[in-house]
Amino acid sequence: MARKKMVLIDGNSVIYRAFFALPLLNNDKGVYTNAVYGFTTMLLKILEDEKPTHLLVAFDAGKTTFRHNTYKEYKGGRQKTPSELSEQFPVLKELLDAFKIQHYQLEQYEADDIIGTLSLQGKEKDYDVTVISGDKDMLQLVSEKVTVSVTKKGISEVEKYTPEYLINKMEVTPEQIIDLKALMGDKSDNIPGVPGVGEKTAVKLLKQFPTLEEVYEHVDEVSGKKLKEKLSTHKEDAFMSKELVTINRNSPVEITIEDIVYEGFEQAKVSAMFKDLGFLSLLNRISGDFDVEEESKDLEEVHFQKVDDITSDMLTDGAALVVEMLGDNYHKEEVLGFGLVNDKNKYFIPTKVALESDTFKQWAEDSKKTKNVFDAKKTLVSLLRYGIHMRGIIFDMLLASYLINPSENNHDIPAIANRMGKTNVLFDEEIYGKGAKQKIPEDSVLEEHIIRKTIILHELYNQMVDRLKENEQYQLLIDLEMPLALILGEMEHLGVLVDIDRIKEMGDDLTNRLQTLEKEVYDLAGEEFNLNSPKQLGPILFEKLELPVIKKTKTGYSTAADVLEQLKDKHEIIPKLLLYRQLGKLQSTYIEGLLKVVHTDSSKVHTRYNQALTQTGRLSSIDPNLQNIPIRLEEGRKIRRAFVPSKKDWIMFAADYSQIELRVLAHIANDDKLMQAFKDNLDIHTQTAMDVFHVQKEEVTSNMRRQAKAVNFGIVYGISDYGLSQNLGITRKEAKQFIERYFDIYTGVKNYMEEIVQEAKRNGYVTTIMNRRRYLPEITSRNFNLRSFAERTAMNSPIQGSAADIIKKAMIDLHEKLKEEKMQARMLLQVHDELILEAPKEELDKLKEIVPEMMENTVELNVPLKVDYAYGESWYDAK
Incomplete structure (x- = not known):
């Protein structure tokens, strides 16, 4: 008889770890996806490695549990879950449905209790049980039949705990985990334990006296006067803590082992969900040896x-x-x-x-x-x-x-x-x-x-x-x-014509720059090593150069980009390492990547525009994705030098809308202050900084303007205090105050945000200025997370969608005008709010007139549309 394999996943723990392990990502529709992406990569690995016959993802039902009856402060002091994470829970559950994986939650109980109860039932039926969690409290469930895999390094790896591994690693048995936690307490769950007793002391006590009860029966025999006093003083806390950390393995779960039988998924449904979420890199992982349900279909005969x-x-x-x-x-x-x-x-x-x-x-x-x-x-x-x-x-x-x-x-x-x-x-x-x-x-x-x-x-x-x-x-x-x-x-x-020799030349230049940087790093380090190896780089930075340790991993020191960013003022080696990494990515992704898609016969690239993808109406491009060429780094911008006119004595001409989304916001919100700023042709970010910080124009610092810019664009995308705090490196409290001050000043924007949500609730959708619709069925959901995402989407979709409509109409108007004027100039590319054309030099003066005229007058708004243009021998020069 085949073995039964049950896998139980602690949904809250794993998605929480995934959220903080991965940078904030969102798909083309503005849905945050980093936590769901991390969870999914782990899930695919489980399906590949474990091949479960029974599978469940358990979730916490709410903030209040039966443990709060024992201790009101249980899990108190935890920061509110960022909305960027809470909004991903319904997305994850929808994905689990696509995979045909059961998920379950139980009022007044935690995911741990559901997992504890089902793992016990599985154990009693002689199933092999694997529990996946980021929480070591689960180690109390370990037995000969139950393995607990604890996520580490975010969630990319797990540490598998069997009874033997647990004793070797932590020197306690599974049963003693409860006593260990009772003594140590747990700051993350606000479990008091015995103050001053850490893991080492707790293990030492449990080696001498195997249970908490025995520790207190023999408290007089405990060595160390201070420790004895702490134990005696906090006896009540210790026993309460034991009660709090004990997983209830007899919870009144309504779901049974038979309900969580796993028979595989329909590939088409999961593929569709992956495409929707933008998980294109995961698509090839679901075409392997999974149990995939096939559905046969009888078709009516056709004659032709x-x-x-x-x-x-x-x-x-x-x-x-x-x-x-x-x-x-x-x-x-x-x-x-x-x-x-x-x-x-x-x-x-x-x-x-x-x-x-x-x-x-x-x-x-x-x-x-x-x-x-x-x-x-x-x-x-x-x-x-x-x-x-x-x-x-x-x-x-x-x-x-x-x-x-x-x-x-x-x-x-x-x-x-x-x-x-x-x-x-x-x-x-x-x-x-x-x-x-x-x-x-x-x-x-x-x-x-x-x-x-x-x-x-x-x-x-x-x-x-x-x-x-x-x-x-x-x-x-x-x-x-x-x-x-x-x-x-x-x-x-x-x-678009690509100068292949120039690209190769850039590749050679980058190779030389990388070699020079490598030598400079070696000189500063005093030895040669592999710059791309964290294991070799870590000791150089944190032992030899004695830089402050920001973060450690299980294998050593973290040398991730965010760590290096925090150290860039500490030693001149750090900026060089950061630049080395950026240039390395440019070389592999953009120089070599571009050469792969150049048509050998014509030396052209033919990027493809996807017109039916984004819910906002914006275009996206692939093969190559010309919207993603990094332009913040000068070396990245230089890649645009390779894009040149297809004919001799022609030029490239680029025109882009200035702050189109903020202008659309001013129009839609009908905000007097915002509209006036654009009518007066003011620098909107400086103006916002003046208003929010209550300073004169000459007092606005570059940092104030940077913060104002982040808020201006953040408002368009429905940013939260958490998102703004991450962008600006400030506390959530400061970010919240910043957003509140903004709304106090731009009352029209605030009113628009409130009214558009009500409109979405009435109609079930919002529209752009050209009547493009974005349906929001979750806007009236009882689920807070679903509803809050829909509300944020209601606020920003009309703005982003209207901006997309405007540039689309401008392209049509300009195309017609060029034909009408019998000009040779032609559009080559559209990148976000920018149009790139090529034209004979003799048409330049006419282009300078026609392009801004067509783009600025394509629609009539309450504020002027403004177009900037430039031109030159290449796309780079036309900026």
Whole structure:
């Protein structure tokens, strides 16, 4: 009979450790994810290593437990959980649901009690039980059948405690852990214990007298007058502490061992959740040897005609066209075939037949012949490579679905079909596989799949248009998103020229800089060592150079970036080490990374814009991600020198909006003080510093302005006192006071924040100035964490989304103006609030007029939009 393996995870303990072990991260929708990411990496390791047959994540139910009846101050003095962490609990529970993992909490009891009770039941049934926690209180559960794995180094590693390991490591038995804790107390839980008794003293006492009761029976035999006095004085505290630290293994849990049987997860659901959270690096880890549930699906038969010649009667107005492609890279993408469905018939057109047909090309390029497609941008780009410029697109199912359901992470045709009640199609992964296992199926399977998708596209057209019109979003699709998609498609196809020699030269320069820095560090250290090895670096810094120890790890001294930052004024070796690390990352990630995606034939990169990803409406880019080139470091900014015009005697021209989100905030909030500052063209951060610190302009220091800037932008993103304190290195109390002073001055902003939350509660969504919606179903949730995240999102989504709408409209206006003026200038890139163009030098004067004019007047706000521009021989020079 196969062994039963039960894994019980202390949810609160592990997510708490993960939060403080990892830097604050959030996905493209603004959801904080660092704690959930850390928890998930640990969970995947458990599934791989333990292969549990039974699995549960236990959570604390609330602040009050039965232990508070014994001691009101139990866990008193703990700092309030940062909202950035508390908001991640519901996200974690949603992820556990996707994994089909049970989670449970019990009023008046802690996760420890749930785990203690189930581990005892498992032990009695002869299961192998593993408990995962960051809390050593759990060590009292250790037995021959129960192993307790305590997280260390944040949560990336665990220390496994068996009875033997516990005795070797701590010199106590599992039963004695309760007595040990009773004597020592626990500051984190506000358990008093016996003051002055630490772990060493407690272990020594328990070696002599095995239990707390025996210690007190023989208290007169304890050596040391002071210790004897402390024990006697605090006897009551010690026994109360024992009661508090004892896990209740007979808690009234309603969940049974049968309820926590684990049978695996549906890969599609977990993949979708990972994509939504931005955990793209974890996707390949769920395609391995897990127990994954497979669901079979019976489909209705479809009939279609496979054609070897395209005739004009097939190509009717309003026909649905699917250009099926496999691959997610501009250079590797392959067109597999075409699906064409109209009111009369359904056709599968082989790739060669379509691309070699003059009839098809004429229809595709005729703007009067209307087409209904999925992903207009991708369709345009794929056909441009074969000399076909698709026109006449009147509907894009991808963008329509994105506007209707911006919170959904999957907008491919089968996913849209399922959401709208059409199930007669399989998901792409079921046809092609995924990752390394991805392959093209046999012709009959491929053809039928493409036709099924095209039928869905044709059938759902009217339904989706009606939904958009109900939401007053049809014009947003027709006037903004679809024209933009075609512009982005042209930009992707055009690409940006990269000076490969210059990149290689930068790589060589960086290599030389790194070698020089390495030598300088060796000279300061007085010896050579591996700069990338914390084990070698730690002793140099903290023993040889005697720098103050900031943090220790189980393997030695911490040399993490945050530690080095705190030491940078202590010794000249530290700034050099920090620079060495930054330059090393530039070299590997950006220099070498960029060379991998340059097209060998054209020396161009063709970044891809994702138009249907972020809930705010902002674009993101991949292959390469040009929005992520680090520009705070001069060496990082210099990478932009490699991006150059594609023609001789042309220049790069960059224009970006100045503080667009703060201007949008001033407009939406209708805040008189903020609007006036922009109308008077004042430096908004200096003005805020003057208002908040009650000083004159000449008294504003650089630090005051820095703090004011952090608050200004923090307000836009719904920052909390915890987030601001982390950004500025100040206490949460100081950060809270700072935010309160801001709202006292900018009352319009405060009123907006309050009113928009009420509006979201009434409607269930908020909108941008162009009617883009962000749905917030959690805004009325009874769960505080869910509700508070939704409220913060309600405040910032209209601001971020409106800024995204504005630059999108500006791109359309500018594109039309350049065509109207018959200029050669063309847009190459959009990076956040910046547009980058290339143009002949003789068009420069006209560009200086047209670009700011189009961008500043694209919409009318209560405050002026301001655009800064620059130009030069490269993207770097145009800054």
